[in-house]
Amino acid sequence: MxxxxxxxxxxxxxxxxxxxxxxxxxxxxxxxxxxxxxxxxxxFPEFLDENIESLDYKEVHRKFAASPIPSSKMGIDIGVYIALGINVADIQIDASKLSGFGLAEEPLKRLINLDLSDCSTGRLLPFELLAAWTSCEHHDEVSRVDYSKALDPYPLSAEEKVILYLHGGSYVQGSPDSHRELVAQLSKCTKMRAFVVDYRLAPLDPFPAQLHDALILYNYLLKLGYKPSSIIFAGDSAGGHICLDLFLLLRHGYLQGDNIAGMVLMSPMPAFGLKGDSLKTNEAFDYLVPIPLEWPTSPIRLAYKPGHRCTDEYKQELDDPILTPANGCLAGLPPIIIQCGECELIVDDIRRLHEKIKGDDPAAESKIIYEEYKDMFHVFHRFLDRPESKQAFESLAKFADRLN
Incomplete structure (x- = not known):
């Protein structure tokens, strides 16, 4: 204090x-x-690669757990929420469809097999189901007096669209609890219920554990009866990166027929291999701090292969399309809205991502909305009383109306 x-x-x-x-x-x-x-x-203190063997990643993980992103509230006037969980042993994922999925193929297969080998005890993947009142207003069986149906994960109707939300936090922090107010506002303006996965965090569970958990939640929604065309991916910061990777993974082998309904990216982390000039020019205007990649305590090094030295080979891997989607093919995306701040540390890389989507997909002009907010920093949406935040959520409401 x-x-x-x-x-x-x-x-x-x-x-x-x-x-x-x-x-x-x-x-x-x-x-x-x-x-x-x-x-x-x-x-993220300074630490030298030459001392990497002495870095205690369990202690680093405990430090993040002891200093979480503060809890955020959702008033009963906005809606209701409930903590639930998925027994991952109940979700079958065909690992053979991962063949050829770049540097994430083998790690994802190992994670899937690990869950299968642990099925006797069963891993529980927590998530939060959040329902703004606006998301239930067309369903007569839901009221503010009896809202049990609103907290039932099954579809309220055959036409219901829902949000699969992935929170930010540099892959090392964040939870449904830290993002509740933000997701509540998203649920309210889009009139959609939101499923917020409490995915595993680095460094003890490095990438692609987060992508694996997102895939489990997606398959869980399918098992409940939702169609791909009823699901919108949404995420802020690192969550936006996972959204893109989840789509690329589905496109690679898991989408059969319908595409997902849409994608909402709020200040998405566009790359592990960040290269934009705004890393320097916007340093004074964002709360994000440009931690040198050479430090093994940097967010990137903690999220991907913690414990590995920052060699030329490691740096090349950061440019792989799984970690830096703009280096791959981004054709076939669903309708997508990208919102970011003009003063973001990573805005140049977000702009590059936007341009790559436009260049890869002939239909992108009619499907993609890109909005850059003057004077705003990373995930400015959290400042709900700011006019820029209000404008952003109004735009998200219009985007959701288009999807419906």
Missing amino acids: LAELFQAAKTIISIAVYGKRRPSWDWKLHMFCDIVRNYTKQL
Whole structure:
């Protein structure tokens, strides 16, 4: 608390002396950026590759668990939610369809086989089902007095569309709890219930464990009776990256017939191999901190092959289309909306992703919506009282109407 008060005082003095960093920013945005940047530098400390053998990844994992993204609330005036779980032994995934799926093929096969070998005890994959009242307003059996049906994961009707949501957090943090307010707003504006998977986190469960868990939730929804064309993928930051990878995985071997209904990407993490100039030019305007890839404590190094040195071969792997989708083929995507902030650290790489989608798919112009919000930073949507956030959710509502 004392550290935050000290940082707040520094921020106020900085505004008084040097003025606002961006014209539309109020003191809250300045304060938020400075506090989170300071917090991030503590979470991802400097560490040299030559000392990588001494890095205790269990301790790193415990540190993240002890410093979670703060819990967020959802008022009963917005809707209701419930914590549920999937017995992964009940979800059959055909590992043979992974053949040829790049550098994720073998790790995914190992994860699938590990679940099969552990089926006697059974791994439970937690998720949260969140239902804004607007998502139930056309279903007579649901009311604010009796909302049990709203929290029943089965389809409310044959036509119901739902959101499969993947939260952000650099692959090392985040949960349905930390993103509840954000997802509640998304459920409210789109009038769709949301399934938010509590996927495993790095470094103890590095990529592609998160993609594996997302695939399990997708197959669970199919088992409940939802069609692919009834499911919208949505995610922020790292969750946006998992959304893209999940689609690429389905396109590779698991989609039979219908495509998914759509995709919502809010400040998506566009690549593991980030290269845009905005990593430097926007450093002063985002709460994201450009942690050097050479540090084994960087988010990228913790998420992918923790414990490996940052060799030329490792850097090449980060450019693989599974980790950096813009380096692969992005044809065949469903209708998609990408929203990001003009001042994001990673905005140049997001722009590159957008351009690649447009270039790969002849129908992209009619399917893709790209919105860049002036003066805004990473996942600005969380500031629900900001006009930019309100405008973004209004746009998401219109996008959802198009899908219906």
